[in-house]
Amino acid sequence: MSVPAKRLYALCGSLRTRSTNRALLETIRRLAPHGVEVEISGLIGVLPIFNPDLEGDLTPEPVLAIAREIATADGLIVSAPEYAHGIPGGLKNALDWLVSRFEIPGKPVMLVHASHRGDFALEALTEVLKTIGTDLRPETFLRVPLLGKSEDEVGAILRRQETEDAIRAALVRFAGVVPVQPVSR
Template sequence: MIQRPISLYALCGSQRQASTSRRLLEALQLACPEGITIAICDLIGDLPIFNPDNEGERTPAVVERFAAEIRKADGLIVSCPEYAHGIPGGFKNALDWLVSRDEVPFKPLMFAHASHRGDLVLAQLTDVLQTMSLHIVEDAFLRLPVAGKSDKAQAAMLLEARESGLLSASLNRFRRAIAAGA
């Protein structure tokens, strides 16, 4: 069975370059099975604070670029840490820019979670993203608890997850859901 190529766009809830959420997304990028590509968003930290007065004709160019990347993706991957029992402000701001747009409704989404905790942020994100009409593919959920570990331990865990097929298996489950019209 030939599968069409799919393009995924990964959104990181932490803006730190060395965040565990970003490292997990980078590991997924390296573990992509044939026919799957992942681009990691680098625009979230550049988005201005959401203001409904700046939508429509006044939408900032960076917001238009962000929305265009989401539009062209077959699915989204979200990896987001929990800050003070909630969604990091910059990430929530990015989501706010998308609420009244048409790029996200019914777009398939998978979570890639880099911590053994953080269930509060996962619940909050699920609520927000479902309110925005995204389709969360629960079968593709990935939790790899690298947060809080040393750089060396993180690298070892990410390599093991890649070599064992854990990461590619999650991506393949996501691909099947997308192909099925998730």
């Protein structure tokens, strides 16, 4: 019987087409080792603004969709820029929808960051991810400074041997601590 691949679901805090955080996540997906699949969420930008009145039976379909993706993921990868010393609103909105649900508690999380700055957001994100009960794995944190680089420079940095080695090493560390979800796919 073949072993199912570990599925990692990535949340990108930037919706920008040329987002450096997304470019980093796409490189992570490209370099995923054998037996690990990475999918980047396309749902953060379509979630309505969180309203506790709409939890339970009234939960909007896009929220149920992202919750299903998270339920069937063995781990999450989160990458976000810093906006005004904080977490980007879209990502925080997604996390707010997930706070009271069952999918998030205990879910392993690898935090990655595409800037040499942004420590306020990283600190806030760390606090929020811990508060909502994820299993944030600090040993898998990965920072690739791409802020202020041109598209060509971003591509060149992401293709450097040392960058690829660091990404592969972080992914292997993360895959090693991620148990396969019992939820059927």
